[in-house]
Amino acid sequence: MLGFFKKKKKLVLKSPVVGKSIDITEVPDEVFSTKMVGDGIALIPSEGKLYSPVDGKIVNVFPTKHAIGMETQGGIEILIHIGIDTVGMKGEGFTSHIEENQKVNAGDLLMTFDIDLIEEKAQSSIIPVVITNMEKVKSMQCYKEEVDINSTIMEVEIS
Template sequence: MHSRHDRSNTSNRQLLSVQSPLSGRSLPLEEVPDKAFARKHMGEGMAIEPSEGKLVAPFDGVVVYLIGSKHALIIQHETGLQLLIHVGINTVALKGEGFAAHIGAGDKVRLGQTLITFDIAHIRDSGYSAVTPVVVVNDDFGGRVDGSYREVKAGESQLMTIAL
């Protein structure tokens, strides 16, 4: 287990369980090959080295933003917590090539529902990492993110718990 920042007592806080949005191996953000994510400038969370190119909803929620190149989105839980899921590093340069969105901004989604499919081999063959950060983007987030580093299955394995 690892513990992220903790700005307040979590004993009276709600814990949100976040299922893994990808199958693969979970990693600490510090191992993401991008300084903004690795130094947590984008938010607290974890990353996944995907083993298959299917991104699913990590909880029931609403897609609040889908990047035009379909490599990233923000999904919001009913508690207001928002997660940025960014498939690969610098993959915006692919301009959507190798990515297909199965949802749009404003769509309500259910845990395990397919959101984006992508071609891992194309990402890697194009010279990019497929490592996918999953980070809390709420500015007012003052909780803690806990999780362990292991093999995870999309929509079935818990990736992390977040103290709200």
């Protein structure tokens, strides 16, 4: 009888930046707005510091430092993409504070970046935060509001 009352596995993502959260469909890039790489939320940063939204492991720091891949203990894969069309900046304006395979806690500083330079040289400073393995997600709730690094931006029920 107890097997019917399986405990829900829940993942809470905190905002990786200070700023404002918006719907993923508002991102000015079809790859994100049409959810080709996964579903999530996007952020408009007001300062150039990116923090870890969860406890997890850094799986990938792109050579151009514009994107980070993370994995949670529960196996949820998260892509954090700093800006739109920032790959062409070739790392200019980005400083990484982490390395691949490093374990991080929610709130740890991952990257610093120059918002003004991104706005000048790329399409946008919007930061999509996307779960790339949605097959592991039973349900997801996103919160659109003014945010700081203590704000919950997403709650995910893991299947």
